Amino acid sequence: xxxxxxxxxxxxxxxxxxxxxxxxxxxxxxxxxxxxxxxxxxxxxxxxxxxxxxxxxxxxxxxxxxxxxxxxxxxxxxxxxxxxxxxxxxxxxxxxxxxxxxxxxxxxxxxxxxxxxxxxxxxxxxxxxxxxxxxxxxxxxxxxxxxxxxxxxxxxxxxxxxxxxxxxxxxxxxxxxxxxxxxxxxxxxxxxxxxxxxxxxxxxxxxxxxxxxxxxxxxxxxxxxxxxxxxxxxxxxxxxxxxxxxxxxxxxxxxxxxxxxxxxxxxxxxxxxxxxxxxxxxxxxxxxxxxxxxxxxxxxxxxxxxxxxxxxxxxxxxx
Amino acid sequence: xxxxxxxxxxxxxxxxxxxxxxxxxxxxxxxxxxxxxxxxxxxxxxxxxxxxxxxxxxxxxxxxxxxxxxxxxxxxxxxxxxxxxxxxxxxxxxxxxxxxxxxxxxxxxxxxxxxxxxxxxxxxxxxxxxxxxxxxxxxxxxxxxxxxxxxxxxxxxxxxxxxxxxxxxxxxxxxxxxxxxxxxxxxxxxxxxxxxxxxxxxxxxxxxxxxxxxxxxxxxxxxxxxxxxxxxxxxxxxxxxxxxxxxxxxxxxxxxxxxxxxxxxxxxxxxxxxxxxxxxxxxxxxxxxxxxxxxxxxxxxxxxxxxxxxxxxxxxxxx
Numbered sequence: 001x002x003x004x005x006x007x008x009x010x011x012x013x014x015x016x017x018x019x020x021x022x023x024x025x026x027x028x029x030x031x032x033x034x035x036x037x038x039x040x041x042x043x044x045x046x047x048x049x050x051x052x053x054x055x056x057x058x059x060x061x062x063x064x065x066x067x068x069x070x071x072x073x074x075x076x077x078x079x080x081x082x083x084x085x086x087x088x089x090x091x092x093x094x095x096x097x098x099x100x101x102x103x104x105x106x107x108x109x110x111x112x113x114x115x116x117x118x119x120x121x122x123x124x125x126x127x128x129x130x131x132x133x134x135x136x137x138x139x140x141x142x143x144x145x146x147x148x149x150x151x152x153x154x155x156x157x158x159x160x161x162x163x164x165x166x167x168x169x170x171x172x173x174x175x176x177x178x179x180x181x182x183x184x185x186x187x188x189x190x191x192x193x194x195x196x197x198x199x200x201x202x203x204x205x206x207x208x209x210x211x212x213x214x215x216x217x218x219x220x221x222x223x224x225x226x227x228x229x230x231x232x233x234x235x236x237x238x239x240x241x242x243x244x245x246x247x248x249x250x251x252x253x254x255x256x257x258x259x260x261x262x263x264x265x266x267x268x269x270x271x272x273x274x275x276x277x278x279x280x281x282x283x284x285x286x287x288x289x290x291x292x293x294x295x296x297x298x299x300x301x302x303x304x305x306x307x308x309x310x311x312x313x314x315x316x317x318x319x
Numbered sequence: 320x321x322x323x324x325x326x327x328x329x330x331x332x333x334x335x336x337x338x339x340x341x342x343x344x345x346x347x348x349x350x351x352x353x354x355x356x357x358x359x360x361x362x363x364x365x366x367x368x369x370x371x372x373x374x375x376x377x378x379x380x381x382x383x384x385x386x387x388x389x390x391x392x393x394x395x396x397x398x399x400x401x402x403x404x405x406x407x408x409x410x411x412x413x414x415x416x417x418x419x420x421x422x423x424x425x426x427x428x429x430x431x432x433x434x435x436x437x438x439x440x441x442x443x444x445x446x447x448x449x450x451x452x453x454x455x456x457x458x459x460x461x462x463x464x465x466x467x468x469x470x471x472x473x474x475x476x477x478x479x480x481x482x483x484x485x486x487x488x489x490x491x492x493x494x495x496x497x498x499x500x501x502x503x504x505x506x507x508x509x510x511x512x513x514x515x516x517x518x519x520x521x522x523x524x525x526x527x528x529x530x531x532x533x534x535x536x537x538x539x540x541x542x543x544x545x546x547x548x549x550x551x552x553x554x555x556x557x558x559x560x561x562x563x564x565x566x567x568x569x570x571x572x573x574x575x576x577x578x579x580x581x582x583x584x585x586x587x588x589x590x591x592x593x594x595x596x597x598x599x600x601x602x603x604x605x606x607x608x609x610x611x612x613x614x615x616x617x618x619x620x621x622x623x624x625x626x627x628x629x630x631x632x633x634x635x636x637x638x
Contacts (some may be wrong), residue, residue: 176495177577179584246560258496265498272591
């Protein structure tokens with residue numbers, strides 16, 4: 001197998017693109033693809049101040065590397081979740097993120113959930129009954145909250161996340177299996193900051209296969225945490241990824257085509273905007289200012305503030 | 320495993336319903352489920368004249384048996400497609416359909432495509448370039464045409480087809496993988512006769528698993544053709560069925576929930592009617608009267624009439 005560009009020995013064959021490339025040309029090709037995605041979906045320009053959500057994994061660190069390499073100005077945001085799982089998951093993730101920032105002379109915000117809010121994510125999940133032993137829902141909620149907060153406080157124009165095609169396709173597959181209208185309507189490479197308190201969110205890797213991003217991190221010499229979050233084991237998203245991988249291996253390109261045809265259909269107006277049940281996020285939390293569906297404090301603030309109440313009210317669980 | 324109703328030995332365990340039944344109660348349960356589907360989607364009443372599309376397979380013969388057993392008045396329609404495939408597929412299917420009709424003293428219309436239109440489906444596919452060696456598209460087109468014609472000519476109120484849940488879920492899965500808006504918008508248990516020339520079409524088995532229908536045919540002693548159409552081998556719909564079967568075996572009920580949540584979302588207005596590209600079926604074919612998207616003869620009539628032209632015009636292929 002030879003590189004299509006120079007004829008040298010290829011290091012990767014991408015059946016979905018009918019394209020094989022050598023190391024040098026693959027390392028050029030990936031940023032080119034990302035740049036095309038940024039422009040195609042009008043994600044941001046060189047004038048924007050960008051904030052990259054960095055987990056210490058291959059996707060977010062590669063994303064940070066790629067966009068700064070493309071000449072964009074981007075700080076990082078690491079959220080310490082306090083997950084150990086027998087492998088010091090959060091502590092080690094932070095080390096990878098910090099080393100990367102230091103090595104590339106980039107600025108990294110660090111928000112430690114326990115320091116700021118008094119509890120780690122597993123502790124919070126355990127206490128609030130929201131997914132005991134499986135804190136993914138609480139974790140997602142917290143990360144969204146912190147990302148919005150930091151983007152606003154730091155006056156960033158856009159928040160970037162490292163979701164790759166496999167992530168997006170798996171999310172889409174789940175939303176489709178259950179036909180969750182409001183999620184389907186809102187799944188897109190760009191989420192506008194259409195409510196006060198929300199950051200504009202973009203996913204520049206949404207057209208890149210996970211396998212391509214793994215190869216990129218490896219070939220670009222990016223050190224990252226290889227382990228998945230210990231709570232991810234057995235999750236539906238991993239199950240959907242496996243199912244989509246089977247489909248992809250039988251029909252190369254199926255994953256990309258599933259996602260792109262969805263985006264095309266969505267842009268063409270397949271969904272009726274009136275079916276968006278989340279359109280009722282019209283209130284703003286008096287505590288944090290972020291949108292919420294009912295008057296009063298948002299779920300996030302209730303989660304943490306109830307904790308303080310609980311102490312005050314002598315251990316009565318108010319949730 | 321014991322029957323939930325009487326405690327006798329169960330013959331079938333339906334994990335998706337957490338329900339095991341003996342032969343007697345399974346043979347009562349299936350028609351009850353079908354009756355519920357008929358009522359839930361307001362498919363038809365006892366006053367309607369029904370026409371069942373009968374292929375000689377387990378689903379359509381079981382459907383005919385079930386609805387006549389429920390007291391509805393229903394004739395059958397068998398369409399002879401002229402498919403041999405080394406196993407006399409069409410000839411044997413016809414025998415099963417005829418024996419069934421005779422045994423139950425039901426009236427069966429027989430339309431033989433070759434007799435009426437001069438060519439078998441494989442010959443037609445071969446000539447028209449519409450799926451040479453894989454005549455599924457031509458076959459579907461022809462069956463729809465003949466069904467609409469017969470329903471109208473015979474003044475039937477409703478046309479019934481034997482699509483089961485596995486069929487519907489596989490169709491939905493394909494339409495979802497490709498996000499074909501107009502197909503998604505129109506997939507439903509009831510298709511109204513919203514254009515002149517179209518019959519009202521309903522699918523009373525749309526909530527029944529293929530496995531349940533197989534068990535029903537077997538236990539009810541219905542003789543049917545066990546072989547699939549020889550052209551179905553390797554088809555995408557069979558591939559999607561296999562994928563959904565994997566999902567179902569990992570998560571019992573997933574197939575039903577996929578289909579039902581889709582119907583629910585669709586009824587709740589998830590799709591924007593303006594995204595229906597097939598809404599432009601506003602013309603009527605001057606030859607057959609059925610709807611078509613452009614003025615002039617419809618695809619079906621052009622397919623067959625060109626054949627006659629071709630003979631007249633000395634073998635020049637006009638397609």
